[in-house]
Amino acid sequence: MNNTRQTKTFIGAMMMIGVGTAAYASFATHTPHAYFALAVLALAAVSSRMKVKLPGVNGNMSVNLPFLLTAAVNLSAVEAVVITCISTTVQCWPRKNARFNAQHMAFNLSMMVFASSAASLTFHLVSQSAKLWHSSTLGLALAAVALFLGQTAPVAGIVAVTEGKSAGHVWLNLAQLSFPYYVVSAGVTSMVQAMTAHVGWGLALAVFPVMYVIHRSYRLYFTAIAETMHPEVMVRAVGAGA
Numbered sequence: 001m002n003n004t005r006q007t008k009t010f011i012g013a014m015m016m017i018g019v020g021t022a023a024y025a026s027f028a029t030h031t032p033h034a035y036f037a038l039a040v041l042a043l044a045a046v047s048s049r050m051k052v053k054l055p056g057v058n059g060n061m062s063v064n065l066p067f068l069l070t071a072a073v074n075l076s077a078v079e080a081v082v083i084t085c086i087s088t089t090v091q092c093w094p095r096k097n098a099r100f101n102a103q104h105m106a107f108n109l110s111m112m113v114f115a116s117s118a119a120s121l122t123f124h125l126v127s128q129s130a131k132l133w134h135s136s137t138l139g140l141a142l143a144a145v146a147l148f149l150g151q152t153a154p155v156a157g158i159v160a161v162t163e164g165k166s167a168g169h170v171w172l173n174l175a176q177l178s179f180p181y182y183v184v185s186a187g188v189t190s191m192v193q194a195m196t197a198h199v200g201w202g203l204a205l206a207v208f209p210v211m212y213v214i215h216r217s218y219r220l221y222f223t224a225i226a227e228t229m230h231p232e233v234m235v236r237a238v239g240a241g242a
Contacts, residue, residue: 006161011107014154018110018117025077025117028124037079040071044083048091064091065147066185068112070192072119073127073143084116085109107158115150119143140193144186148179 044067064087071080092108094100126139156171 004162007103007158010158010161011103011110014107014114014158015110018113021114021117021121022077022081025081025121028077028121032076032079033074037071037075037083040067040075041083041086043067044071044087045090048087065181066188068116069119069144069147069185069189072116072147073123073140073189074193074196077117077120077124080116080120081113084112088112107154111151111154114154115147118150119147122146136193137190140186140190144182144189148175148182152178 044064047067048064050063068080068084068087071083075083088109089105092105120143122145123139123143126142127136152171152174155174156167159165159170160167
């Protein structure tokens with residue numbers, strides 16, 4: 001990430017938005033689920049290191065996305081934000097001998113906190129409305145959209161600032177690559193909700209090993225795409241699970 005005034009201003013604004021959204025979401029009266037939260041936290045942290053390199057983008061996508069969406073729609077906003085912060089820190093922590101990038105970490109944390117808070121607020125607002133038909137299903141769909149936009153829009157913005165590229169073009173490229181995974185994540189979260197209602201959350205979490213298979217499939221698929229791409233279509237991104 002380039003060390004420019006525009007970049008610092010954008011990151012500072014993103015941090016303020018993330019903190020403000022998280023603070024507002026924390027005032028929401030959602031019932032805490034301590035044991036479920038700890039289980040989701042453990043799975044999110046472990047899976048956050050399972051990454052898929054996005055072709056055409058200098059960034060990657062992590063397998064922890066379904067866990068973050070599960071936290072947003074099944075736990076309190078505070079629990080969802082804590083899980084997001086910890087898993088994102090684990091995800092972005094540099095590997096051995098790699099240099100720690102404070103700007104990179106600050107941007108990704110604030111972006112993910114904003115996206116998670118927006119998803120949690122959206123779901124609980126919709127699901128609490130008795131006037132909406134199948135409000136829980138609609139809430140999950142809208143929460144997935146909020147998480148999707150909350151992650152991809154800031155990434156497109158920071159790329160536009162640092163690289164002088166079109167934010168719309170970068171966002172469209174990210175959306176085409178990552179949107180199917182958000183749909184899969186919403187489906188997995190829906191399965192967890194259905195299983196939790198009938199057999200309890202402990203057994204419901206057993207559905208998550210399927211994410212390893214999906215991770216392997218995405219790696220093979222994106223590797224094949226990257227091998228056929230022309231270097232000129234490459235764009236630089238710093239989020240989306242970077």
